[in-house]
Amino acid sequence: MNQQIPGARPPTLPELVRAQDRLTFLYLERCVISRDASAITATDERGTVHVPAATLGALLLGPGTNVTHQAMVLLAESGATVVWVGERGVRYYAHGRSLAKSSRLLEAQAELVTRRDSRLAVARAMYEMRFPDEEVSGLTMQQLRGREGARVRKSYREHSQRTGVPWERREYRPDDFGSSDAVNQALSAATTCLYGVVHAVVVALGCSPGLGFVHTGHERSFVYDIADLYKAEFAIPAAFDAAAQDLADVGGHVRRDMRDRLHKAKLLERCVRDITSLLIRDPNELDQWADVSMLWDGRFGAVSGGVSYGSGEETDW
Incomplete structure (x- = not known):
């Protein structure tokens, strides 16, 4: 028996919109975000808006948003980044990112x-x-x-x-x-x-x-x-x-x-x-780099960040 995988077919690479040709971001709040074929839908008391997922660079989810599983699947397949933010995008809360603070x-x-x-x-x-x-x-x-x-x-x-x-x-x-x-x-x-x-x-x-x-x-x-x-x-x-x-x-x-x-x-x-x-030969090396922002230096490899070089004054970052 031929059992096909359920759901819409993921887009192939040629079908995806190039990063430079996408919308920079779309901010949504107080709505339900779902999926209709290859489009993301945003629904509130005023009605429903369709947005092709492949055109999105980043989707910012503000307060009062509810997003369905299928919407997230489509956004992931389309290469769009989803970010949870505060009122009008002022505060950043979370997105799919590494747990590491060091590179x-x-x-x-x-x-x-x-x-x-x-x-x-x-x-x-x-x-x-x-x-x-x-x-x-x-x-x-x-x-x-x-x-x-x-x-x-x-x-x-x-x-x-x-x-x-x-x-x-x-x-x-x-x-x-x-x-x-x-x-x-x-x-x-x-x-x-x-x-x-x-x-x-x-x-x-x-x-x-x-x-x-x-x-x-x-x-x-x-x-x-x-x-x-x-x-x-x-x-x-x-x-x-x-x-x-x-x-x-x-x-x-x-x-x-x-x-x-x-x-x-x-x-x-x-x-x-x-x-x-x-x-890493010595795992203890990681501790030396944890949560530290360095600046690349052509001679010394890396130097401290948070310093105003040339003025002799340190910033308060």
């Missing part, structure tokens, strides 16, 4: 990924996390990929034998979840959960989801890098366990199981430690 990890990530030797060193370190008893320091990327592929195939076979669930190969269609067998459906659901958790950690730390070391060219390359550290430990066994139970809703079951497994293993804390150790 230290992002700078380290960018520096490491742009040099071939350091990028290979980080990639090897990732593989060492998965092969703690093997020497991989002299392996090329091609050799590392070969070992990883063999490891994943072995994991599939072992869990197939453990659960009695037949396994042939990884097969799925992103636009048709129900076209694959139960174990492939469960694998898709489990890995999606894992990607979501890892993505949340990557963004919360202020890193770039797109600057990957093993994966490249995709907006979530670094997410895939980090998620691969845990896939064989969490997603694969959860998927085979779910498939073995002959469930009507295998996706829903494996999502709940993944939630429990990740919580029990304290994966959020582990993921933070792993990312930090991959990008």
Whole structure:
């Protein structure tokens, strides 16, 4: 049976309006914000206004606004930023942003990924996390990929034998979840959960989801890098366990199981430690940069902010 994903189709990149061609922002207050096809609707006692979501640069939500889930989905797919603000936009309250107050990890990530030797060193370190008893320091990327592929195939076979669930190969269609067998459906659901958790950690730390070391060219390359550290430990066994139970809703079951497994293993804390150790040799360096605004200096790297240079006077910022 062909089960199509419900809801409106997300826009493709060519369909999105370029940033420079968008409305700078739209401020709304005391209304209900919803969705009608590809438009955001704002409804109050005077009626309803439609605004194409792809034309918005930023949507400012003032007091008295209520926004639906589908409206937020459309805004996210359209690349629009949503900001919660005070009366007439005077006060800033929140928007989807990093939890980090420092750019230290992002700078380290960018520096490491742009040099071939350091990028290979980080990639090897990732593989060492998965092969703690093997020497991989002299392996090329091609050799590392070969070992990883063999490891994943072995994991599939072992869990197939453990659960009695037949396994042939990884097969799925992103636009048709129900076209694959139960174990492939469960694998898709489990890995999606894992990607979501890892993505949340990557963004919360202020890193770039797109600057990957093993994966490249995709907006979530670094997410895939980090998620691969845990896939064989969490997603694969959860998927085979779910498939073995002959469930009507295998996706829903494996999502709940993944939630429990990740919580029990304290994966959020582990993921933070792993990312930090991959990008920063000494994690204590982060404390030196916490919530401090510096100015770049061509000779010294960084100098203190909040100083009126040239006058000898410090500002009171």
